[in-house]
Amino acid sequence: MDTSRQRTSTERLAGLFDAHHERLFRLACRLSSDREEARDLVQEAFLRAARRPAAVPEGEQPGEAWLVRTLVNLCRDRYRRLGVRSRVHESLRKPEETDHPEDAAVARATVKAALATLAPRRRAAIVLHELEGVPVREVARLLGIAEVTVRWHLLAARRELAHVLGKEDRR
Amino acid sequence: MNDEKFRQRLRGGDPFADETGLTPEEVREMRRTVLTAIPERRRRLLPALALAGAAAVAVLIALFVFRPDTGAPPRPQRVATVTAPPSPPSREPEPAAQTPVLKKTEKKTLHHRRHRRSMSPDTLAALEPPQPAEQKETPIREIQFSTPGGTRIIWTLTPGKASH
Secondary structure, three states, X not given: OHHHHHHHHHHHHHHXXXXXXXXXXXXXXXXXXXXXXXXXXXXXXXXXXXXXXXXXXOXXXXXXXXXXXHHHHHHHHHHHHHOHHHHHHHHOHHHHOOOOOOOHHHHHHHHHHHHHOOOHHHHHHHHHXXXXXXXXXXXXXXXXXXXXXXXXXXXXXXXXXXXXXXXXXXX | OOHHHHHHHHHHOXXXXXXXXXXXXXXXXXXXXXXXXXXXXXXXXXXXHHHHHHHHHHHHXXXXXXXXXXXXXXXXXXXXEEEOOOOOOOOOOOOOOOOOOXXXXXHHHHHHXXXXXXXXXXXHHHHOOOOHHHOOOOOOEEEEEEOOOOOEEEEEEOOOOOOO
């Protein structure tokens, strides 16, 4: 009985991994500073599911939402641990040193640095909605928060990003 | 910066735009790592479970060995009746109808102990006064008691004589 339960957990976890690893990696890349960090975050999210299979709700969509929430929580832990805010303000100076602010790479670095100033949940909300095109209701489901909270996060994130990016443009 | 311009700016600088995603090797490695995490965890728990089981068994053994002796019924007293070898015939014949005579204090002790301790039927039979017809054939009897403390009490019952 124990063996069959273990096999069921393994099959279920394999199904979750096959269905969602690409999407989670894409989100992790937008939520983290580099590719390696994104890869670690995705793996850690699935490892949490493996360690506590009972915590992952049954069903495709609830399972996906659980993984997204776990990924965002991992980003929050890392954000707090590394003190990202203070580091990002330093990294924001790097793009402005170039003489070609319209360069795509510089633009990406600027947006990336601006996104890094946001708190993880706010960043997840803006990334899911603006970059991945996920509707507000779906963002709320994935993050496990109310729709009104998602809208509030989106509004605040736009304001903060516009402020940072506008400051960059003026320079 | 209006909403549309903001959105264009954000999408133009999408951090994932220059990413190619995970390579098949990375996916395979990550998948293997994740799927082997469940048995690894169980294997890690095994020593802890074994240790807990051993500790529980040790505690049970200790409780059994050092259990205080409360409320346990007293052990039954061991009573043995040994028939002594027949004594040599006395030169002076004793009167046939003579009843066994016990000292008053010994009678008291016997009576007291009869009430205090449970005695086997053999012992009780030995304490009964012998029948006059069997007087000549009754051999000397010894009654041995052993107390739980290890003390042994031996009574020698000689018909017509005081016991030692």
